[in-house]
Amino acid sequence: MSDATAPSPTAPTSSLLKQDDRTRRRNRAETRFRAYGMAAVIVGILALVLLLTSILSNGLSSFRQTFITFPVTLAEERLDPQGNRNPEEMARVTTFGYAPLLGQSFVEHVQSMGIETDLGPREMAAMISDEAPGQLRAMVLANPDIVGETITLELLAGGRIDGFFKGRVTMASAERDNNVSPEQLLLAEALREQGVMDTRFNWDFITAPDASGQRPEAAGLGVAILGSFYMMIVVLVLALPIGVAASIYLEEFAPKNRFTDLIEVNISNLAAVPSIVFGILGLAIFINFAGLPQSAPIVGGLVLTLMTLPTIIIATRASLRAVPPSIRSAALGLGASKMQSVFHHVLPLAAPGILTGTIIGLAQALGETAPLLLIGMVAFVREYPSAPPDGFFDPASALPVQVYNWTQRSDPAFVERASGAIIVLLVFLIFMNAVAILLRRRFERRW
Amino acid sequence: MNDMRAVERDVDTNDLKITARGVDVFYGDTHAIKDVDVDIVDNTVTAFIGPSGCGKSTFLRCLNRMNDTIDVARVEGSIMLDGEDIYDPKVDPVQLRAKVGMVFQKPNPFPKSIYDNVAYGPRIHGLAKDKAALDEIVEKSLRRAALWDEAKDRLDQPGTGLSGGQQQRLCIARAVATNPEVLLMDEPCSALDPIATAQIEELIDELRSRYSVVIVTHSMQQAARVSQKTAFFHLGELVEFGETGHIFTNPSDPRTESYITGRIG
Incomplete structure (x- = not known):
């Protein structure tokens, strides 16, 4: 076979370099399908992100709570009139007996700090959570010997005051609110600067029992x-x-x-x-x-x-x-x-x-x-x-x-x-x- | 076919291990096995050959009652092992299967260590009194399956990590470990390469000295190489049964001849 010419390629019946209609249609369909899939995934991820963002932005603040720290004088004549430290007799003093003590101590503390305010004692005391007297009472009954002393306590602030520090309550909303006044918020602001009020992580949200509708600050899981x-x-x-x-x-x-x-x-x-x-x-x-x-x-x-x-x-x-x-x-x-x-x-x-x-x-x-x-x-x-x-x-x-x-x-x-x-x-x-x-x-x- | 040496091979004994008479198997309405009589001789390799779907595997699975696990399967006729009817209502198939071991088409080691794979049978049958005895059984079984040298240093490694041929030998070792009297093999080499196949075939020939082996195979060469007796199944019927050399060189039935010369199957 010495006389054979160099082999040359045969002419293609249809060019592979050019896509025919069928192939183009198929490829378009595939591209469309991929786009649908990507869109579905993106919608799903967006929904998840939205859900998590909304829950986290609303909910993360619940793990932090505002507390008021001030010395409380546990007057013996109010809490233990007999003076024998018998828990059974002391239990007759209800939370209504403890609330004025707290209020009085709080007012005294605010005055001692030299903060000017137009609020009366009652309105000032209202800044403390309704839950606080109950907590103090439980504490005293568990340990009667602290009666008569002055101890520094960290007590829950009211829900509105807490909301103010978390941005939920504003001066404008306080104007229309029966439960809180702008003056109280001003006092709260001043107290925070003095370090009396502080917002910190709150384990009680996870460990405490539920609380009634009037005291959300104390409600826990x-x-x-x-x-x-x-x-x-x-x-x-x-x-x-x-x-x-x-x-x-x-x-x-x-x-x-x-x-x-x-x-x-x-x-x-x-x-x-x-x-x-x-x-x-x-x-x-x-x-x-x-x-x-x-x-x-x-x-x-x-x-x-x-x-x-x-x-x-x-x-x-x-x-x-x-x-x-x-x-x-x-x-x-x-x-x-x-x-x-x-x-x-x-x-x-x-x-x-x-x-x-x-x-x-x-x-x-x-x-x-x-x-x-x-x-x-x-x-x-x-x-x-x-x-x-x-x-x-x-x-x-x-x-x-x-x-x-x-x-x-x-x-x-x-x-x-x-x-x-x-x-x-x-x-x-x-x-x-x-x-x-x-x-x-x-x-x-x-x- | 150069492998027709089988003619020269002798059958060592004529003791009948298994005698099957008039066996019929039905899968629901399908009549899968039709009136089959087979005698399995002790210390002999008996091969079942035939085209796909001819019922040879089905018949093999009758011999240790593995068909019991299929709800619709029904077996009629009598199969005697050492003179005892294995389909007698008093027979517990679990006890029977300890005597009649089985190796499957696809290697199916348990996903456990090589040691545990082999030791499983002896453990559940209480064949070993203590750890030393069990070790001995494991070593003996692996040696018989010609796997000891490859496996002795990796007994604690998973059996599934072995190669296909090794896995199948592990399955043989596992079957041998329970000390069976009959070993059933359902196309044991169909998933293996030629080298692994040759190893298994050599092994089967050695196993013959202790057990009677029944092997189902698609490969006529394999049947000719390893077996002394051959049964040819076609469409659920036993067409011909006899000395392997005889079947392959001088079949008496025209269907057998067509099959071994490649015209049907």
Whole structure:
């Protein structure tokens, strides 16, 4: 083949360098689809950012509270007329006996600092929170020996004064407000410059019980957090074993027939039942029929267990199904019994999925409000529930219900409180979800 | 085919380990196995060959009642192991499977350490009195599966980290560890490369001295290389069963001949 010419390329039937109509249309469609996807993601992120910004800007201030620090003279003739320091007799002096003491000491302190004000003693005393006398009384009754002394106390300032420092109350709004006057705000400003008033982090918001609608500055989440915690214990203790056992039975042991099909369909349906229906069920069965106490974490926990069970069962069954059948065959082929194959091999492999499902179910239960309203968890509870197991039967509140409760109250200071409670709730939810992710990462095995 | 040396290979014994008579298997309405009679001789490799879907795996799974795990499967006829009917209502399949071990098509080690993989069977059957005895069983089984030298330094590492061929040998070691009398292998080399396949085949030939081995295979060369007896299945029927050399050189049924010469299958 010596006479062969140098090979030259053949002419293309259609050029690859130029896109034909079909390709262009396809590419355009793909570009459009990507744009839709990006838009959806951006809208979602914006919504989240908006939500977080609004909650954080409203709620973060609730973790800070304004306090007034001044010396209080605990006059013996007012607090302990008999002079024997017997707490039982001293308990006859109500908070109304303590309030004038506080007011008087406060006025004296302001005068001693040389601050000029047009306010009368009564108006000056009104700047202290209504909660303060009660706190002082509890303190004195717990430690009667301080009567007669002059001690320096850090007491809550009134909600309006606190709002002034947080920017919620202004001179203009104070003009129209019956609860606070511009003169009081001027005095507060002066006191802050003198270091008598100070805004600082307030642990009481997390630990204190709820307070009435007139004293938002004292309201805290303590009872609600405890109640939610107790309910989560009930849910975990009941829903996890029942849910996992039911799933294992249905997935691994139960014969596939119409009856088990029916059960399966109904479990899926249960997951879709509106939560308020579970509340009515709980009211009818646990409270009216079984006679369990209202507002108690045990009832809330039982209702939430019913709600969480389908979630746990569906998640557990999915993770059991995800374990490759070859693992079961391997175990059975070695002469393991069905139960051994499930408990030695299938369940450990499914565990991360089960735990994730359980935690997500718990997180759902933690944020659930509607059924709790029906079983009385919405009540105003100021007493901490006692330690378990008795505490399960004591009245308590729950975090989401507390949010609902505070948004209903008229004092604008509760807007901040409610947002703060939402932040606490979100922190718990994020924590639980993080645990779920960690568990999945940690125990996930590949095969 | 150069591998027709099988003719020269002798069957060492004629003790019948398993006798199957008139076995029918139904999957729901499908008649998967039709009236099959097979005798499995002790210390022999018996190969089941046939085109896909012919029922050879199904029949293999009858021998240790793995079909019980499928709800719609129904087995009729009698399968006797050492003269005892394994489908007798008094028989616990769990006990049967300890005697009749199985190796699957895809290597399926447990996602545990190599040691735990092998030790699992002896543990659940209580074959080892103490840790030392268990160590010994693990070593012996891995040696029999020709995996000891490769695995002895990494016994605590996951079995899933081995190569495909090693995994399959690990599965064989795991099956051998429970001290079975019969070893069923369902296409044990179909997921392996030729080198790993050769290792497994060599291993099967060694295993023959202790167990009776039944192997399902798609590869006729493999059947010819490793087995002494061959059963040819077609459409759920046992077409021909006999000495491997005989089947491959002088089949009596025209369907067998068509299959081994590549005309059907």
